[in-house]
Amino acid sequence: MKELLDIFLASFRVGIMTFGGGYAMLPILQREVVETRKWVTEEEILDYYAIGQCLPGIIMVNTMIFIGQKRKGNIGGIVAALGTVFPALIIITVIAALLSNFADVPAVKHAFAGIRVCVCVLIFNAVLKLWKSSVVDWKCLVIFIAVALASLLTDLTPVLFVILSAAAGIAINCLGVKNK
């Protein structure tokens, strides 16, 4: 029970601190579940994140379900999902009830202009950390560059990139063995 409560609290913290879309969650996630609680490794985060991209639903919620599941089975996964959405549920309900023009308030606009700058820096730091556990040789570097460029320059769905890079991983490793 105590562990489930901890899963709920950890995912609640990730949910409430995620400003500016799903990507901003990564630095928070690294801090809360990799560094502080040591529930999962950087590699596992990347695996969950990649699979989460290809599954229906919300990437951030899916990633948290993986982590909750690993910690405490199916019930842990469900608790993690509820914890992640709980802050948004409260905040949006309050905004819908009280502040219909919330997004037009000048102070809110300026605060978020500042937050977005911070999100840039946090994502940059997150990428540097993830780099060490994902780009382990030049073949990985090629995949990294190809996916980053394709994602910036085309409108194709990320699902496609994820499937192709998984296929590339299999081709590199499993066909490479045969060549020897």
Add this chain to the structure above:
Amino acid sequence: MILLRLWWEFFKIGLFSVGGGMATLPFLYDIADRTAWFTYDQIADMLAVSESTPGPIGINMATYTGFTTAGIPGSIAATLGIITPGIIIVLLIVAVLDRFRRNRYVEAAFYGLRPASTGLIAAAGVLVVGISLLNVDVFRETGNFADVFNIKAIILAALLLYFTRWCKPTKKLHPIVFIAASAVVGILVF
């Protein structure tokens, strides 16, 4: 029964929108066409609110729609609806994946997936840089190259980089500290 319908409509969004936040938009427009729950304008408002609050856009939209349609029970029903498919599917995937975790092909696939995952995140970072550190719109209007850079934002970014990476006493602080500080700087200076 309105609660069940809210749950079902958002269950369908949760089931069919693959690839995150913006993938939910076409489904929201479809609901706007079919029901009287909200209008296109409200979807635009909601996008703005989502950018100004924590939480994923899909969840925010579900909560907002649920609340305006059927009060607090409505916001809970719609939010549970959008996350139900993810819960079921992720738990099924985990069950399968656990069995094949040590499989050579699964390991090889993850070898390719990890740099791809990092690449997607890096690309998202570049997009945020474009929105927050550069003024591409102003540059297009004035044609003056100096207008491309949002100087105040770039100075803030450089300071944040220093405090999160090199400055020993602050480097280990929780990311939310830097987010809060940037919000204050934004209100005071931007």
